[in-house]
Amino acid sequence: MRIAFFSTKPYDRIWFEPMAKDYGYEIYFIELPFSEETVFLAKGYDAVCIFVNDHVNAQMIDTLHEMGVKALLLRSAGYNHVDTRAAKGKVAVLRVPSYSPEAVAEFAMAMLLTVNRFTHKAYGRTREFNMNINGLMGTDLYHKVAGVIGTGKIGQAMIRIFHGFRMNVLAYDPYPNSNLDVQYVSLEELLSKADFLSLHCPLTPDTHHIINEKTISIMKDGAYLVNTSRGGLIDTQALINGLLAKKFGGVGLDVYEEEEGLFYEDCSDEIIQDDNLARLTTFPNVLITSHMGFFTVEAMQSIAHETLENAYALENNLTLKNLVE
Numbered sequence: 129m130r131i132a133f134f135s136t137k138p139y140d141r142i143w144f145e146p147m148a149k150d151y152g153y154e155i156y157f158i159e160l161p162f163s164e165e166t167v168f169l170a171k172g173y174d175a176v177c178i179f180v181n182d183h184v185n186a187q188m189i190d191t192l193h194e195m196g197v198k199a200l201l202l203r204s205a206g207y208n209h210v211d212t213r214a215a216k217g218k219v220a221v222l223r224v225p226s227y228s229p230e231a232v233a234e235f236a237m238a239m240l241l242t243v244n245r246f247t248h249k250a251y252g253r254t255r256e257f258n259m260n261i262n263g264l265m266g267t268d269l270y271h272k273v274a275g276v277i278g279t280g281k282i283g284q285a286m287i288r289i290f291h292g293f294r295m296n297v298l299a300y301d302p303y304p305n306s307n308l309d310v311q312y313v314s315l316e317e318l319l320s321k322a323d324f325l326s327l328h329c330p331l332t333p334d335t336h337h338i339i340n341e342k343t344i345s346i347m348k349d350g351a352y353l354v355n356t357s358r359g360g361l362i363d364t365q366a367l368i369n370g371l372l373a374k375k376f377g378g379v380g381l382d383v384y385e386e387e388e389g390l391f392y393e394d395c396s397d398e399i400i401q402d403d404n405l406a407r408l409t410t411f412p413n414v415l416i417t418s419h420m421g422f423f424t425v426e427a428m429q430s431i432a433h434e435t436l437e438n439a440y441a442l443e444n445n446l447t448l449k450n451l452v453e
């Protein structure tokens with residue numbers, strides 16, 4: 129099998145190159161993102177392998193189909209960046225539904241602890257021998273209320289972590305899991321009671337801007353919000369308004385609704401055109417990271433293995449357990 133691999137970073141090659149050899153697959157690593165301009169580079173390949181900010185529309189699906197590309201191998205769990213309806217019957221869309229839920233949940237907790245205890249600011253201060261701790265006061269997590277929106281694989285890992293901190297955990301999910309040791313409540317109740325809120329639902333038409341002007345107004349004053357799921361879950365303008373009104377104790381964003389073209393790239397020499405992102409970076413209680421919740425050794429190994437297993441299943445007409453219907 130020949131695979132055209134888009135949005136390649138050095139850390140992708142480390143895992144994929146040796147593993148692909150074991151499968152006998154040839155991978156063409158391309159640094160460019162997958163787009164309407166680059167789709168033609170996939171000519172002559174059996175499959176295209178893409179990441180979270182490679183958007184695939186119906187026209188690109190048709191082009192792939194005409195070129196004989198059989199599969200889109202997603203190096204991600206989320207698939208909101210692919211027009212899966214257009215792909216049906218033309219190109220098989222295969223994802224990696226679970227690689228390390230703990231990687232993302234642990235990162236969400238790291239963000240929460242950072243914005244709460246200002247370790248990011250303390251690090252800068254002590255490096256300059258400013259040992260003053262004014263303005264760095266946090267709040268205990270012990271016995272506080274944690275709210276989890278979406279109790280799938282990552283949400284469950286998050287609940288275990290919150291329990292470890294002896295927090296009282298509330299959850300909201302339209303499909304509650306009765307096996308979980310957690311109290312399900314309505315979205316409104318969760319928003320009104322949570323001191324610390326973590327988002328773990330996928331981006332769908334239902335969840336788009338689930339955090340908006342109205343839902344922010346229901347939240348407790350001083351609440352902490354962490355989003356490691358998808359940027360589109362939060363209405364950025366409403367979040368900025370809330371931050372300006374001092375609604376939040378702290379906010380951690382690993383994802384951002386306009387992250388495409390910015391996240392994963394070094395833009396340090398460029399004039400940033402995105403005013404909302406620029407504004408967000410100015411708040412002392414906001415921590416932004418570049419969609420890296422997944423980024424652990426275990427997760428990268430698992431993504432490479434599962435992606436190549438998906439290719440193997442397709443090539444050998446086996447059951448496609450990770451097919452996005």
Ligand code: NAD
Nearest residue numbers: 206278279280281282283301303328329330356357421422
């Ligand atoms: P999952 O499919 O196991 O769980 C998603 C849960 O969300 C399900 O329980 C589902 O019922 C629930 N849900 C659906 N609609 C909802 C709604 N309207 N309100 C509340 N809950 C709703 O997915 P997962 O593996 O736990 O991943 C969750 C998300 O995390 C992914 O969709 C992806 O966007 C994101 N993610 C981010 C990173 C990162 O690096 N930051 C890495 C992996 C995944």
